[in-house]
Amino acid sequence: MAPSPFTPTGLPRLCFLSYRQIREFAMPVVAEYAGRAQIEVVDGTFGGALAIAQDRVERGVVDAFVSAGSNASILRAGLRAPVATIQLGGFDLLQALIKARRIAERVGVVMYGQTIPELDAVKDLLNIEISQHAYQTPDDARQRFEALRREGFTVIVGSSLVVELAEEAGLVGLLAYSLASIRKGFDDALELARVARLEAGRYEQLHSVLHNLQEAVVAVDRQDRIIAVNPPMQQLLGGPGLRVQGQALDALQPALSLRTTLDSGLEERAVAQRFAQRDWVAHRTPIREHGEIVGAALTLYDAGTIQAADTSLRMMQRRQQHAARHGFGSLAGTSPALQRAVASARRFARTDLGVLVTGESGVGKELFAQAMHNDSSRAGRPFVAVNCASFPESLLESELFGYEEGAFTGSRRGGKRGLFEAAHTGTLFLDEIGDMPLPLQTRLLRVLQEREIMRLGATAPIPIDVRVIAATHQPLVELIAQQRFRQDLYYRLNTLRLALPALRERREDIAAIATPLVARCLARLGSPLDAAAALAPLLPLLTAYGWPGNVRELENLAERIAVFLLQFDRVDAVRYTELAHDCPELFAQPGAAAGAADLPLAERVARAMELAGGRRAEAAQRLGVSRSTLWRWLRELEGEKPQTATRDA
């Protein structure tokens, strides 16, 4: 696992706190551990040791302490920090006694805490008289020591303090610790320091998260006593000066109580709550450990912030609606007519001038507008498309320019920004500009000239930076002659002119546009057919067709063809003549059946006759052949007497 960024780095910091005797004895071990830890060696005198250690803890300069005997006990009892104890091993004591026996037959043993009953067994073994004593305080130790001295003991085995006293009195003091025990103490301290650092890292992380939250958070234990609180909640509970830790939340602020959560164990989310003259959204959550409820937490979210977030989410959704999805890469086809249009559009995209896109319905005017926007310096900014023909005049006006609150009956509170404002810094695509009512044309002209808009009912204009791309399928020059379009607006919009060719003027693009559409549709519907292979027999029909609805019509037809193809699992099994039911327009065109040369002759003729309602002249026209040819075919194919089965047109 990667270490938390909050875990302190560098060597673990140990503080070795002891009396002089053990400290001096332990120096070789301290030197041994110097590469693995940063070790501070401190002289600990009884009582003073704790104050020294506390100072280190408060300054946060020590990860773990290592100490022995009474010092270790005092540190453990009084510090909120890990303390490793240098333990006295039984073998250590035995070695010290063997040394003592060489000097004297009577040995005093003075240890911190309690006596060691097992020593009695050693007594006989070593042929030594042992007088054992335990002490709790330094005074206690001194008294024990004095008593032994009075009794004539000259050698004392014991802790660091005892050895110190013995030496002061000119007696022999033997330290009961071995270097091995001291090493063990340092190893324990290193491990404690490692764990302490991990915990400190975790705590820091939580602390930092909690303290940086904008929300007010409080956590309580099982008894509703506050165990954690962050600054915003501290403020709500009584200000920074008040000590809230350990207090019952219920008593401090009954309105924020978590008792019900503690009792029921149920989470409450997004509950509106009024507190301290503000509106909040409250979450109350039980805290569980191993399934048991051990506490609960309350989070208060500022209602204003939530409302702002809601608005921003809606704005984001709206911005996504106002984004241009297509680029020039979305344009299928390689015909010279299309390529010329693309080349012009690419050039226009580099300017910031208005563009008037002309062309029949469905030729791709909006697609080109999006592509120009995405190729321009305004890419990534809003692209707002509005169809001027799809709104009644009054609505179009408020859609485009927005309104102030109270501008008209039923106007929304706070007013509404218009599409010009929505398109600010981006592009506004005004489709079907020829359908814009004259009064709005006047307003539009003013916006284009002044570069500012005035919301309905507003008194001050709003500056606006928008590139306008307009489109029309109507001949604006004729509308001008009929006084249905303002000439000055026409010149304003018409700075750059992009005329898009109708699909029938670039029939070579039909396959390139239709094939991916059919392929996508087949894949979506789970058909195994290859779109290009399945479309090939239909290409003469598709190419011959007039496409009054241009690419949009082709898209629609491609979907129908794909759905028709669904019933076949192999291309050579497709009965193309049946497509006439789904796409009659393809078959109804003059010469259609003749175009579908890949279809068997019998089917083509039957189809043409059916579509012509039995009229031979019309059927011949559909097939693109003379009446006499048709008659001949009919006789050959059907052996039919034409006069009885058909009518002459």
Ligand SMILES: Nc1ncnc2c1ncn2[C@@H]1O[C@H](COP(=O)(O)OP(=O)(O)OP(=O)(O)O)[C@@H](O)[C@H]1O
């Ligand atoms: N060259 C092309 N390649 C692929 N798809 C195209 C191409 N041209 C147009 N389309 C697609 O045809 C459909 C109609 O295009 P678009 O809406 O841009 O036409 P329009 O001229 O703006 O139509 P209208 O005048 O009716 O608003 C869209 O789905 C568009 O993606």
